[in-house]
Amino acid sequence: MNIVAFSGSLRKASYNSALLRAAKKLAPEGVNIEIVSIDGLPVFDQDLEASNFPVLAAELREKIKAADGVLLAVPEFNRTPSGPIKNFLDWSSRPESDPLSWDKKPVGILGASSGPRGASFAQYDVRRVLGYFDAKVMGQPEFYLGAAKEKFDENLELTDERTIASLKKFLATFMEFASQNQSH
Numbered sequence: 001m002n003i004v005a006f007s008g009s010l011r012k013a014s015y016n017s018a019l020l021r022a023a024k025k026l027a028p029e030g031v032n033i034e035i036v037s038i039d040g041l042p043v044f045d046q047d048l049e050a051s052n053f054p055v056l057a058a059e060l061r062e063k064i065k066a067a068d069g070v071l072l073a074v075p076e077f078n079r080t081p082s083g084p085i086k087n088f089l090d091w092s093s094r095p096e097s098d099p100l101s102w103d104k105k106p107v108g109i110l111g112a113s114s115g116p117r118g119a120s121f122a123q124y125d126v127r128r129v130l131g132y133f134d135a136k137v138m139g140q141p142e143f144y145l146g147a148a149k150e151k152f153d154e155n156l157e158l159t160d161e162r163t164i165a166s167l168k169k170f171l172a173t174f175m176e177f178a179s180q181n182q183s184h
């Protein structure tokens, strides 16, 4: 099973990116999680779309299409998804003339925040977008990693045992969900 994972944070010490690295390590046997950076996508602009569609945007679309499932780690800024993840979602829906890359795609959403709620508002906004894309978003279990600073060590390795256990459970359930929802 090939899963592609995107973090909505561009910063080096991102907890959301660290969470995906932990997920890659904790993935069940036979599952490969490829973490793909969205860094370098220009701000979405329909003129740019028409005149010079970014190579990276096209590559990311192909990654989504080819994967058996997608994991999204969603940071929350001001109770909404980070700009980079919204920008990525917008580019991934274009060009309009091509079949939608997310159509029936199994998706698992996670989020980490320094606050107590684990990016819960932002995760729900992303669910709304993916519903519009007709992706198949796993409903349960949800994954909210609050107080992220306390869950990682200084090398951004996930060390909190309860979080490790719930991430393993999330991943095992998601892989089952993805294998039951293959449309290609």
Ligand SMILES: Cc1cc2nc3c(=O)[nH]c(=O)nc-3n(C[C@H](O)[C@H](O)[C@H](O)COP(=O)(O)O)c2cc1C
Residues within 6 Å of the ligand: 009, 010, 011, 013, 014, 015, 016, 017, 075, 076, 077, 078, 079, 080, 112, 113, 114, 115, 116, 117, 118, 119
């Ligand atoms: C401008 C700004 C707004 C923020 N707003 C929220 C928020 O609404 N909810 C929340 O849980 N955390 C908020 N935070 C804290 C982020 O959760 C925290 O910076 C987190 O580490 C970002 O994700 P990252 O580590 O993957 O980069 C905010 C941070 C910044 C810089």
